Amino acid sequence: MAYTEEELKKELETKEYEYGFYTDIESDTFPKGLSEEVVIALSKKKEEPEWMTLWRLEAFKGWKEMTEPEWANIHYKKPDFQDISYYSAPNKKPKYESLDQVDPELLDTFKKLGISLDEQKILAGVAVDIVMDSVSVATTFKKTLAEKGIIFCPISEAIKEHPELVKKYIGSIVPPKDNFYAALNSAVFTDGSFCYIPKGVRCPMELSTYFRINQAGTGQFERTLVIADEGSYVSYLEGCTAPSRDENQLHAAVVELIALDDAEIKYSTVQNWYPGNKEGKGGVYNFVTKRGMCERNAKISWTQVETGSAITWKYPSCILKGDNSIGEFYSIAVTNNFQQADTGTKMIHLGKNTKSTIISKGISAGKSQNSYRGLVQVNSRAENARNFSQCDSLLMGNECGAHTFPYIEVKNKSAQIEHEATTSKIGEDQIFYCNQRGIDTEKAIALIVNGFSKEVLNKLPMEFAVEAQKLLEISLEGSVG
Amino acid sequence: MDLKEKLVSSFMAFENNVDLENPIHDIRSEAIKNFETKGFPSKKEEAWKYTSLNSLQKVDFSIFPKEENSLEYNQVKKYFLHEIDTYKIVFIDGIYSSYLSETTHDGVDICLMSSALTKPMYKPVIDVYFNKIASKEESLTTLNTAFSREGAYIYIPKNKAPKKPVEILHFATGNEASLMLQPRNLIIVEENAELQVIERHQSLTKNEVLTNSVTEIFAAKDAIVDYYKVQNDTKDASLIDNTYIAQKDKSVVKVHTFSFGGKLTRNNLNFFQNGEYIDSTLKGVTILGEKQHVDHHTLVHHKQPNCESHQDYKGIYGERSTGVFNGKIIVDKIAQKTNAFQQNNNVLISDQATINTKPQLEIFADDVKCSHGCTIGQLDDDAMFYLQSRGIPRKEATGLLMYAFANNVLESVRLPELKKRINKLIATKLGVRLGFDL
Known part of the structure; x- marks a missing residue:
């Protein structure tokens, strides 16, 4: 049957309506693409107050005028920002019916990490009849925290329930127009964590996104805001050692830490996203903006163990604004196969008697490229600033690369800056020594790598440290010929 | 008219005075095209992040000095290493001064670039070496290549060593209100030969001078080269020094840079190790005051196994001076057993002084020992x-x-x-x- 022109026109009109934007507002997944309407709809979906919507729009406006940064020492196919769906409700349907259907390789890794069966199921996306333990644990935790006045909830909840805090601090450390990916995140972030520690409170436990049930599936644009009020202390853990097979290719998170006078924040990250297969296909792009602000006598300590992602591009930074404030950065970045990592830190010394320590350990194996890029800046008014930086690289095999790009800018004569970098490989004599004592080569290498990274591993909270150590071994498995 | 336009348009005037049939001229035309597209580097470029050439580009430099000037030896004696006898290649406002110079063709060639570029007897050497390692991309190097006509030419044949060191001196007499100079040097040290060179740029008045110099040094197997750069110019003189060094097996090349003077000094020092068991040394002392600015930009490219490089730069910065150190070491995949060391120590003695340093390692081989250290204190x-x-x-x-x-x-x-x-x-x-x- 032939169409008349009229019919065709009609059909096209209805078609547009069918797939058009506004009809989809009720559904759980937005069509692909990014525009002002998407940002508004997203904000509406999350039932956000008007100021938040306007804030997002402002960020989006800024983002449109920006271009993607290209200065990093990494090569990748740029993501198409119009080919991403910016909102999808957490998928409630379990992916698998039982553990038997899960990729055995993944299960093997779980086993090596010593993850309990129930946890394995959650992580792999297997249907579980509610993990009673976890729920009860979570509720007891919530009670203890509430007693102390600690707020720990998803950021979307905080926007509604604690707008005064969120409004005051969000974007104060990482402004919406800070950089390309921060702007994108500010415009379209779906969820994340919010944490507030009241004055003088020492948080009794390690806060971890891992324990928060409703945290699951926050998606690719995560926003974290941690505020430690005067004299408080918090240790915050992010990520988990288990490999997550995330479908989202692009991750652009923003983390803001605020340590008011005399406060201390310890922020630990273990990142083990899908690094792509052995041929370098697939894998997550991890483009994160992390920054903390230290007021007087405050301290921020970043610890990170980066083993996953095809591309890691992040620089957790400290702005040492207050006098006597301290910034620390401890990092292990492991790259294998075709992974690329360009990571490091920025220490901006503004206040008097500020101190910073940077310990970065890079391990490259396979055909990977691992870069340390850091900035230590001492302002002309930062009397007696002190910095110590050490970046060590370990190369395994002759097809990988290790690079260091430390920037040091000093404008004050009383500053004391030290920077050291070394690059080396595992010595044959070290391996021989171990072999001679009955330790096989693979084990020997794990041993040496562990020793190499000990300084950083020691900074991790206990439970994490044990898992991270195993994770290092697994990441480097088979990289030795 | 800004400096870039002026330079590009004066290329035509320059062409009237050189032999256009000479194949060298094709190299020059190619180079000016590159400079025309790229222009002067801006602070947006990573390599020029800390050094701005903006103020220099506003000066109306004259590109060719109008008249020749002469100097009496006594006027400039103190700038020579007069305690010992040396070969001297002296230029006054960019023009060779035969009166002050002492060149030689006795076994070795210590003479002029202008004759090397034009006389047929040098052609085989020029064909092999001229503009072979100088960058064809970097805009200031190509600017120099485009106007390359005069400078020092040194050729030391196999197993020879000149009896005395060579001094290369550039004087600016202030004949022009502001003068731009572009000397081009070519130094070839053949197998098992030896050479010592002292280079100095000196302005004699308060008139502004900008020197954009390019030096190519080739050290063959077992050759030994010592190169000393003395930079103690007046505070109205700026220098952009581009030095490219290619080394072959077992050669030893040392470059010392002493930066005490000048308004803006930029040292681009590039080492390419094209053989095994090479030793490269880069050392520098920088002592600055007033509003001086010195930028040391070094590159050591380890391309073959079993080589070494040593870098040691010390800086003392006072008053409102700025110092930059950007040291880059690249170790190629095949350059196993490389030992590369880099050290940069700085002392700030004034609160208005600034130091920006960026020691950089890019390593692609696993069996290497590379380290860099940097202190400010x-x-x-x-x-x-x-x-x-x-x-x-x-x-x-x-x-x-x-x-x-x-x-x-x-x-x-x-x-x-x-x-x-x-x-x-x-x-x-x-x-x-x-x-x-x-």
């Missing part, structure tokens, strides 16, 4: 106390300690007279009365 309090407790006033003690700090770079200087000279310069610059004669 003050003089040791204990040492200070020790000296003061022995009756040495604070000012003198500071001077002595700084002198000691900078002095150890001089250990590898092989010309005693030069060492003495530099020692004195350091002492004067720091205002120290050493109390002993060097």
Whole structure:
């Protein structure tokens, strides 16, 4: 049957309506693409107050005028920002019916990490009849925290329930127009964590996104805001050692830490996203903006163990604004196969008697490229600033690369800056020594790598440290010929 | 008209004075095209992040000096290493001065670029070496290539060593209100030969001078080259020095850069190791005051196995001066067993002074030993106390300690007279009365 022109026109009109934007507002997944309407709809979906919507729009406006940064020492196919769906409700349907259907390789890794069966199921996306333990644990935790006045909830909840805090601090450390990916995140972030520690409170436990049930599936644009009020202390853990097979290719998170006078924040990250297969296909792009602000006598300590992602591009930074404030950065970045990592830190010394320590350990194996890029800046008014930086690289095999790009800018004569970098490989004599004592080569290498990274591993909270150590071994498995 | 346009348009005037049939001219035309597209580097480029050429581009430099000027030896004697006999290649406002120079063709060639570029007897050498390692991309190097006509030409054949060191001196007499100079040097040291060179740029008046110099050095197997750059110019003179060095098996090349003067100094020092068992040394002392700016930009590219490189740069920055150190080491995949060391120590003695440093390693081979260290700090309090407790006033003690700090770079200087000279310069610059004669 032939169409008349009229019919065709009609059909096209209805078609547009069918797939058009506004009809989809009720559904759980937005069509692909990014525009002002998407940002508004997203904000509406999350039932956000008007100021938040306007804030997002402002960020989006800024983002449109920006271009993607290209200065990093990494090569990748740029993501198409119009080919991403910016909102999808957490998928409630379990992916698998039982553990038997899960990729055995993944299960093997779980086993090596010593993850309990129930946890394995959650992580792999297997249907579980509610993990009673976890729920009860979570509720007891919530009670203890509430007693102390600690707020720990998803950021979307905080926007509604604690707008005064969120409004005051969000974007104060990482402004919406800070950089390309921060702007994108500010415009379209779906969820994340919010944490507030009241004055003088020492948080009794390690806060971890891992324990928060409703945290699951926050998606690719995560926003974290941690505020430690005067004299408080918090240790915050992010990520988990288990490999997550995330479908989202692009991750652009923003983390803001605020340590008011005399406060201390310890922020630990273990990142083990899908690094792509052995041929370098697939894998997550991890483009994160992390920054903390230290007021007087405050301290921020970043610890990170980066083993996953095809591309890691992040620089957790400290702005040492207050006098006597301290910034620390401890990092292990492991790259294998075709992974690329360009990571490091920025220490901006503004206040008097500020101190910073940077310990970065890079391990490259396979055909990977691992870069340390850091900035230590001492302002002309930062009397007696002190910095110590050490970046060590370990190369395994002759097809990988290790690079260091430390920037040091000093404008004050009383500053004391030290920077050291070394690059080396595992010595044959070290391996021989171990072999001679009955330790096989693979084990020997794990041993040496562990020793190499000990300084950083020691900074991790206990439970994490044990898992991270195993994770290092697994990441480097088979990289030795 | 800005400086770039002026330079591009004066290329035509330049063409009237050179032999267009000479194949060298194709190289020049190619180079000016590159400069025309790229222009002067801006602060947006990573390599020029800390050094701005904007103020220089506003000056109306004359590109060809209008008239020749002559100098009496006594006027400029102090700039020569007059204590010992040397070969001298002297240029006054960019023009060769045969009166002040002492060149030779006795076994070795120590003469002029202009004759090397035009005379047929040099053609085989020029064909093989000219513009072979100088960058064809970097805009300032290509700018120099486009106007390359004059400079020093040194050729040391196999197993030879000239009897005395060579001094290359560039004087600016202030004939022009502002002058731009673009010397081009080519130095070839053949197998098992040896050479020592001292290079100096000196302005004699307060008129503004900008020098954009390119030097290519080829060190063949077992060759030994010592190159000393003395940069103690007036505060109206700026220098952009581009040096490219290619080394073959077992050659030893040392470059010492002494930066005490000048308004803006940029040293682009590039080493390419094209053989095994090579030793490269890059050392520098920088002592600045007023509003001076010195930028050391070094590259050591390890392309073959079993080589070494040593870098040691010390800097003392006072008043409103700015220092930049950007040292890059690249180790290629096949360059196993490389030992590359880099050290950069700085002392700031004023709150208005700035130091930006970026030691950079790019390593693609696994069996290597590479390290870099960088410090910014003050003089040791204990040492200070020790000296003061022995009756040495604070000012003198500071001077002595700084002198000691900078002095150890001089250990590898092989010309005693030069060492003495530099020692004195350091002492004067720091205002120290050493109390002993060097």
